Amino acid sequence: MPPLNEVLKDFTTVVVTGGSSGIGKSFIEQTGALRPGLQFCNLSRRSPVINVRELKLRHFPCDLAQTSSLAATAKAVEEFLESEAPTGRILLLNNSGFGAYGHFPEPDISALTEMIDVNVRAVVELTARLLPLLKRRGGVIVNVASTAAFQPTAYMGTYGATKAFVLNWSLALNEELRGSGVRALALCPGPTATEFFLRAGLQQGSVPDAFGMTCEDVVEATIRAIASGRSQVVPGWKNKVSTFLVSKLPKPVAARLAAMVLAQFRLKKVTR
Numbered sequence: 440m441p442p443l444n445e446v447l448k449d450f451t452t453v454v455v456t457g458g459s460s461g462i463g464k465s466f467i468e469q470t471g472a473l474r475p476g477l478q479f480c481n482l483s484r485r486s487p488v489i490n491v492r493e494l495k496l497r498h499f500p501c502d503l504a505q506t507s508s509l510a511a512t513a514k515a516v517e518e519f520l521e522s523e524a525p526t527g528r529i530l531l532l533n534n535s536g537f538g539a540y541g542h543f544p545e546p547d548i549s550a551l552t553e554m555i556d557v558n559v560r561a562v563v564e565l566t567a568r569l570l571p572l573l574k575r576r577g578g579v580i581v582n583v584a585s586t587a588a589f590q591p592t593a594y595m596g597t598y599g600a601t602k603a604f605v606l607n608w609s610l611a612l613n614e615e616l617r618g619s620g621v622r623a624l625a626l627c628p629g630p631t632a633t634e635f636f637l638r639a640g641l642q643q644g645s646v647p648d649a650f651g652m653t654c655e656d657v658v659e660a661t662i663r664a665i666a667s668g669r670s671q672v673v674p675g676w677k678n679k680v681s682t683f684l685v686s687k688l689p690k691p692v693a694a695r696l697a698a699m700v701l702a703q704f705r706l707k708k709v710t711r
């Protein structure tokens with residue numbers, strides 16, 4: 440396996456959604472430090488605050504839940520890539536996303552449809568809009584799914600289903616892209632220490648530390664998976680074992696087991 444900075448030498452530009460916090464922010468921080476000169480384009484509502492010297496970061500403010508905002512921003516990103524950014528291979532990281540915990544349709548219908556827009560529609564639309572350029576320059580599309588993609592997730596049913604979509608869609612896309620110079624990689628993290636849990640309505644610490652990973656670990660596993668040309672990566676051996684076992688179960692059994700585990704979080708729910 441080549442050193443991480445060697446892997447990144449293949450790329451001149453990274454387009455990331457959700458670089459303002461969590462995994463996306465850590466991706467910019469780590470890859471920016473490993474590969475000085477890499478051009479970053481970030482799409483999120485908040486501007487990322489990144490502590491890396493001389494980082495080439497262009498922030499495109501965008502609410503990915505809004506169709507018009509996404510279409511206009513994708514066009515602006517494309518124009519920037521064509522005219523100002525360095526030519527060369529592009530890494531697109533579709534990372535923005537959020538979850539919600541509760542009895543369906545909690546927290547409310549608009550939160551769930553917004554989740555589908557950000558976690559699913561925006562991933563498909565941004566990829567489709569940037570794909571012609573990616574095919575001309577070559578590159579990799581990393582789509583952030585989750586270990587929640589591997590089984591029905593009661594009390595987080597809509598979230599788990601959006602991630603099952605991302606996983607299956609990404610694997611299918613990778614097959615369609617064979618021979619095009621572009622690959623797709625589905626990244627399936629398990630519980631990771633970010634703002635995700637608070638936003639989903641869970642208290643920090645809902646998931647025992649023994650099951651959690653850091654953003655840095657997740658980013659490192661992603662870069663290694665890019666290097667090895669894989670189409671799917673589940674970071675961390677505990678997540679690998681649990682997703683492997685659950686994928687062997689009949690779906691209704693997996694659903695029942697996941698419901699029993701996820702019901703435990705009820706006591707830790709944050710009422711906002």
Ligand SMILES: NC(=O)c1ccc[n+]([C@@H]2O[C@H](COP(=O)([O-])OP(=O)(O)OC[C@H]3O[C@@H](n4cnc5c(N)ncnc54)[C@H](OP(=O)(O)O)[C@@H]3O)[C@@H](O)[C@H]2O)c1
Pocket residue numbers: 456457458459460461462463482483484485486501502503504534535536537538557583584585586627628629630631632633634635636638
């Ligand atoms: N943390 C975990 O345990 C875990 C596990 C598996 C998968 N994941 C997935 O990992 C990805 C990153 O999440 P995270 O854990 O890093 O959580 P996070 O710290 O809450 O970050 C979420 C990112 O998504 C962006 N985002 C949310 N809504 C958006 C919108 N409407 N428009 C544009 N950007 C939006 C946020 O940016 P703004 O608020 O600035 O817009 C933020 O940068 C998500 O897809 C999540 O589902 C997380």
